[in-house]
Amino acid sequence: MSDWDESTLQRDIKTEGHAPTYTKLYNATYNPRVSYHYNPDVSKYHYGVRHPMKPFRLMLTDQLVISYKLHEQMDLYYPRRATKDELTAFHSEDYVDFLRQVTPDNSSKYLEALREFNIGDDCPVFDGMYDYSSIYAGALLDATRKLISGTSDIAINWSGGLHHAKRTMPSGFCYVNDIVLSILNLLRVHPRVLYIDIDIHHGDGVQEAFYTTDRVMTVSFHKYNGEFFPGTGNFDEIGVKKGKHYSVNVPLRDGIDDDSYIRLFKSVMEPLITSFQPSVIVQQCGADSLGGDRLGCFNLNIKAHAECVKFVKSFGLPMLVLGGGGYTPRNVSRLWCYETSVITDVQLEGKQVPSSVPFRSYFAKENYLLHPYLGERIDNKNTKKYLESVRIQILEQLRFLNGAPSVSMSEIPPDIGGITEEEEQALRELNEEMEVNKNRSEGGVRQLWDEKDEARKGELVD
Numbered sequence: 001m002s003d004w005d006e007s008t009l010q011r012d013i014k015t016e017g018h019a020p021t022y023t024k025l026y027n028a029t030y031n032p033r034v035s036y037h038y039n040p041d042v043s044k045y046h047y048g049v050r051h052p053m054k055p056f057r058l059m060l061t062d063q064l065v066i067s068y069k070l071h072e073q074m075d076l077y078y079p080r081r082a083t084k085d086e087l088t089a090f091h092s093e094d095y096v097d098f099l100r101q102v103t104p105d106n107s108s109k110y111l112e113a114l115r116e117f118n119i120g121d122d123c124p125v126f127d128g129m130y131d132y133s134s135i136y137a138g139a140l141l142d143a144t145r146k147l148i149s150g151t152s153d154i155a156i157n158w159s160g161g162l163h164h165a166k167r168t169m170p171s172g173f174c175y176v177n178d179i180v181l182s183i184l185n186l187l188r189v190h191p192r193v194l195y196i197d198i199d200i201h202h203g204d205g206v207q208e209a210f211y212t213t214d215r216v217m218t219v220s221f222h223k224y225n226g227e228f229f230p231g232t233g234n235f236d237e238i239g240v241k242k243g244k245h246y247s248v249n250v251p252l253r254d255g256i257d258d259d260s261y262i263r264l265f266k267s268v269m270e271p272l273i274t275s276f277q278p279s280v281i282v283q284q285c286g287a288d289s290l291g292g293d294r295l296g297c298f299n300l301n302i303k304a305h306a307e308c309v310k311f312v313k314s315f316g317l318p319m320l321v322l323g324g325g326g327y328t329p330r331n332v333s334r335l336w337c338y339e340t341s342v343i344t345d346v347q348l349e350g351k352q353v354p355s356s357v358p359f360r361s362y363f364a365k366e367n368y369l370l371h372p373y374l375g376e377r378i379d380n381k382n383t384k385k386y387l388e389s390v391r392i393q394i395l396e397q398l399r400f401l402n403g404a405p406s407v408s409m410s411e412i413p414p415d416i417g418g419i420t421e422e423e424e425q426a427l428r429e430l431n432e433e434m435e436v437n438k439n440r441s442e443g444g445v446r447q448l449w450d451e452k453d454e455a456r457k458g459e460l461v462d
Ligand SMILES: [Zn+2]
Pocket: 199, 200, 201, 286, 288, 324, 325, 326
């Protein structure tokens, strides 16, 4: 043995392909059925060269998930797009029509509407904007149906979680609020829904939609100073009327680190879950709360972010797990792949991402590590004293909750989980329309791809 040099014992590429990529962890108490909802078309859209939102981060995530063979541990679904009827369950018809009709070519005809619907730099008109929105919303509705029917215990949709969109306008890169649509469906069956948001931005769109009800508790952890987008999310936003005390906000300052975040998250969520007794949990896992995010300013590492998912999962309730923000694509994909492993109860093998990942060069900057160190880049402005005051303030709010509100449930509508004839027809029309759009923009495809390549290059250097 001692005569062999190092290289004798190294794996060649072929052997590497057969090497285990994960170890299944033994869990004696809870083995949920996990489903994964992903329509790869969602990653092909492009907001614009300089726009920080890069849908191709979803492709990178999916590639990592597949390369680690995590698909073996989940039921995979290729979801259909959401229909117009499904979108108007929350959004106004005018707004949805506008999204369907306006394109970069004809937008000059819609100047008044562009103003009315708040279209601008953050939410530009881009090719396929409506198709993109209906695809990610469709993925979450599919996940929601599987959860409602009991086919799945934890359903994952990394393409969803666009929490800023309002009923009549887009906001913060979000055109359609898939989360609100999903929760509206859950409420047909579930008495109480808990929404948890760990994106660095306040989950304002979801909070606003359910501000007056006690059947949905929204909890958002985010940076707050009154100016940071979207400018809302202070302690005093607690809900109104029946919903009073059911909106919970955890305003944080720059640079929070792993330990403080996890400690605060657990110390707040434990009593909230115990007291509210949700029958289902929706967790938005925005990746812009990681250290090194292009738009974020926290110091969280991947394992700390994932610890929040692990903790919520440990309550053993049905869960929807969603993406959200995240503007350094290689970190977004590492995070959501790792969180997929946490949900499926496996331990990923090796320190580096598998050699079979197609766009592996994206991870070269940090030597292909799955867990590069992302902490200590920003001064931590959250003193112990401040965090303690945050904790006390939230627990104080909890005292006003009178346990879990009871709800008289009407019967489950018979069409739940199915698709009506009108929806079927609408879907056919949408698909035809999508074909037409695709053919029309064919001429500009080459230029679009060049622009995309340019933008991707930018991602590697920041
Ligand atoms: Zn965000």
